[in-house]
Amino acid sequence: MEKINLNPVLDNWWLATLVVLVFTTGRYLLLSGIAFVLCYKPGLKQLKKFKIQPAMPAKKQMKYELLFSFSTICIFSVIGIIVFLLYINGYTTIYTSISEHGWGYFFLSLVIMIILHDTYFYWTHRLLHTRWFFKKIHTVHHRSANPTPLAAYSFHPFEALIESLIVFLFVTVWPVHIFAFLSFTFLVLVMNVIGHLGFEFMPRKFRDSTPGKCLTSSTHHNLHHQKSNKNFGYYFTFWDKLMKTLQNEIPRSRLKN
Template sequence: MEFLWEMAQTWGEHFRRDLFRYLIAATAVSLLVSWVFRQWMDSRRIQRRRASWKDIRREIHFSMLTLGVFATIGIITSILGDWGLLRIYRQWSDYPLWWNLISLPVLIVLHDTYFYWTHRAMHHPALFKHFHRVHHLSRTPTPWAAYSFSVGEASLMGIFSPLILALIPLHLTVWLIFIFVMIFRNAMLHAGCEFHPRSWVDGPLDIMTTTTHHDLHHQRFHGNYGFYFTWWDRWMGTEFKNYKQAFCQAVDGNFSDPHTRKRSIASNLNCG
């Protein structure tokens, strides 16, 4: 009984930490969209349709389920750490300076690769209903959809943590920064309004995704699978051909419509 009580306390601690990060990110992005920059964000809305309170309640409900799955995986991760199977470290001097500097970018690139291929796999007809259907109930997503997963998808997303911590050495601070970057980026991609500046798709930053990039995925399902970067979609031919046009429409105040094309896809591929 004492062991079970300790496990329950550990589970609760993991749940509270993940809940805190989820609430901070989703609340912050929601406030930016609906209050702080409301007029500007309304002019950059990607879809004409707006999410209802029913949609938001569903997203929060499934996000709580996801946090429960993450907490369970957190217990497993803690046990693996106690057994010495994870490569997380607390002293910067344990590894060279160059690794401490590049480990966060390396981690983000690895997570993006993991996300692209697992995300694309979940769209296979044999897997979609069991893994990814819940997330796509958010046809017009909000920041609260960041963790709106089924148990299967939550498990697939959650096991990245113990897998990567067992494979590469990471300082605890780097890992914590990565977790916050991941949830804030997730909330931004589901914001429904385009945060990124007009010049984003015309320069070197075009290798990074935008809110429009991911919003189109929610509208059309098959394509734009990337999380942080656009390169996997471009290498694999899964990026929507009129993505840049839709981005320009959003920053110019024109709603994106997946069923009609008011402009030629061949034209206006940048925002210049």
């Protein structure tokens, strides 16, 4: 029997772990951190009119959001390391040269990942709102009734695991360029930061337009944290409309923007 060569794993293990940890932690600190400092720093009174819920969140809630976000970072890092190990051992469909499939395929693969992830997120999110899962798991995320960007990764470890499993589909079934995959994971965090921002900067005129109504917004997910049985979508409102779980926005007169 041919001996399995473990050298690629042994050579790259620590470096891969370090890179994945720095990348996963760094992008959370950067995006959530910048959004938090810009929106919640005392003195930025001019942003008050963009605040979705008038009250400022309690410090205790922010500490809780940070704690669970760091727990999620650990889980996402483990998933990242597993993807890396699969890649260096030739078990993934990740490629590194654009010329292999061209730019058209690069963007198409990104769009496919977004559409599939939107569907996956909607239905797993609905599952997490069933009685048992909500009480035992998803309640961690919903402790932020008035979320801040620090809640972008504030999940129970089981929820973090469930939400990350779809990446194995994306790196093993059809070809995916490494940067298309990394762009997708980056977009997931960007959408999470927007959804938990607590402020709405998207102009009301755009939100009321036809394309605007197809996209989720800060208000869309903020309402989910307030009501919890509406607005389950991630990027689009398609599934919420189809399944009649879409919650209309707060009347224009109360938003004043």
